[in-house]
Amino acid sequence: MRNIILVGFMGTGKSAAGRLLAEKLNMDFVELDEIIETREKMSIKDIFEKKGEPYFRLVEKEVAKKASSRKNIIISAGGGAIVDEENFKNLKQSGTIICLKASPATILKRTKGLENRPLLNIPDPKKQIEELLRKREAYYNKADFSIETDNLSVDEVVIEIIALIA
Ligand code: S3P
Numbered sequence: 001m002r003n004i005i006l007v008g009f010m011g012t013g014k015s016a017a018g019r020l021l022a023e024k025l026n027m028d029f030v031e032l033d034e035i036i037e038t039r040e041k042m043s044i045k046d047i048f049e050k051k052g053e054p055y056f057r058l059v060e061k062e063v064a065k066k067a068s069s070r071k072n073i074i075i076s077a078g079g080g081a082i083v084d085e086e087n088f089k090n091l092k093q094s095g096t097i098i099c100l101k102a103s104p105a106t107i108l109k110r111t112k113g114l115e116n117r118p119l120l121n122i123p124d125p126k127k128q129i130e131e132l133l134r135k136r137e138a139y140y141n142k143a144d145f146s147i148e149t150d151n152l153s154v155d156e157v158v159i160e161i162i163a164l165i166a
Contacts, residue, residue, distance in 0.1 A: 001027070001072045003095030004165060008140060009133060010079040010117050011110035012100035013149050017157045018076040024158060028073045032081060035063045044078075048118035061087055068094040079132075080119075083139050096165055099143035100157065104129045106150045 004021065006014040015031055022029035033044055036059050040047055047056045060081055067075050068090040075091065082088045082097070091097060102110070107129050111120050122128055140146070145164045149157055 003068070003071065003073050003075055003091075004161070005075045005077060005091045005095055005097045006100060007077050007082050007091075007097055007143055008079065008100035008146075009102065009107055009129075009136065010120060011107040012079075012102045013110075013154060013157060014076040014100055016154045017100065017161065018074050020154055020158045021161055022074045024162070025074070029076070030067050030070070030073050031076045032060060032063050032067060033076075033078045035067070036060060039063065043116065045116055045118050045121070053118075057084065060084075065090050067091075070094075080136075082142070083136055088139070088142060096145070097143040098161055098164065099140045099146040100149050101140070101146050102149050104133060107133075 004027075006018050008014055018029050018031065036047070036056070037043055040059060042050070044056070047059070057080070060078060061084060064077065064081055064087045067073070077087070077091065082091065104126065108126050111117055111125070115121055119132070120128060147157060147160050152160070
């Protein structure tokens with residue numbers, strides 16, 4: 001089976017939905033950020049702080065390429081991964097890309113107080129969410145399907161994904 005790749009902004013529920021989906025479909029779940037952290041022996045937050053975002057993006061590119069070469073897995077890609085053309089191409093070749101979406105207010109609510117997202121760990125995360133969403137909209141719209149998650153539970157998101165890929 002071809003891979004199922006979940007993309008979308010931080011806080012749209014990719015990891016939670018991906019894990020449950022993997023369980024239901026009996027497939028392996030691969031979270032790119034988790035692989036990066038294991039590889040670098042550092043949290044995403046520390047990688048950004050100590051090595052900088054460009055370094056993170058380089059590692060992300062390698063990890064996305066490697067995951068794309070596997071089969072029959074669910075991939076959750078970090079919110080910025082498919083902004084890179086090569087990442088998009090590699091992931092797209094490996095399967096169906098599903099973008100999880102949410103409004104800025106929902107994203108703010110879901111990410112508030114969590115320190116593990118360096119891009120939002122700033123004084124005015126709301127403005128940053130709105131700006132990044134605007135910048136990334138065209139990339140997210142390249143996904144094969146999208147799901148608006150604002151009013152959905154994780155279970156409901158997974159049911160929608162299964163219906164989309166059936
Ligand atoms: C990022 C999203 C994060 C993580 C990193 C950068 C982004 O992943 O890759 O902090 O650029 O949107 P999640 O979307 O899983 O939070």
